Amino acid sequence: MGKGVGAMKANKTEYQILSPVFEDCWNKFSAEFPHIPHPIMRIGKNKKTWGLCYGCTPAKISLSKALAKMPSKFQQHVIFHELCHIIYPNHRREFYDLLDHFDPTHQKQNDRTNERLARMEEMKKKVMEEMGKT
Structure with missing residues (x-):
């Protein structure tokens, strides 16, 4: 059994919770950026961050398994935050303008x-x- 498969099994519950939220956010995001390939979502043991985005093609987004225990609005915020990093890797003004568009609150x-x-x-x-x- 490969490393990825074991990680998937260990985080199955978190994946089942976060995957539909991720897909909903992705559908909204990709409607405006159809040229961007679907990112790969991973569930990790991130202890210092809720999420990370690695900007390759396709991008890889790692979400903390602890995020699955948070309210769905917060889950959406983190996912939109990471999706916006696909366009803007840094936290400059344009990044926050884009985040405002998807997550006005x-x-x-x-x-x-x-x-x-x-x-x-x-x-x-x-x-x-x-x-x-x-």
Whole structure:
């Protein structure tokens, strides 16, 4: 049994969950980019990222098996993010414009995350000031 087959068996449940989501996202993406070959989807043990895109022809997209346990909206966001990397390998403005087209709510999620980070920084600053006073 080859390495790929074993990996497929080990991640069968995750593959069954993520594959239909991937195909739905791919159908929307390929409708606008019909010249791009269908990417190869893999399920990996990515611990630091939800997904990775390797830009070859066809592209290879590796999704974390943990993504299967996340809400479907988040799964779609990650998949669209990786699909957009087929067109734009870097996170430049054009990449985010394309991601906005396929996932318009991603900016709201990022704004909420940035607000939380700003509040945490303020709390940290306040604690540091208080520690300096005592």
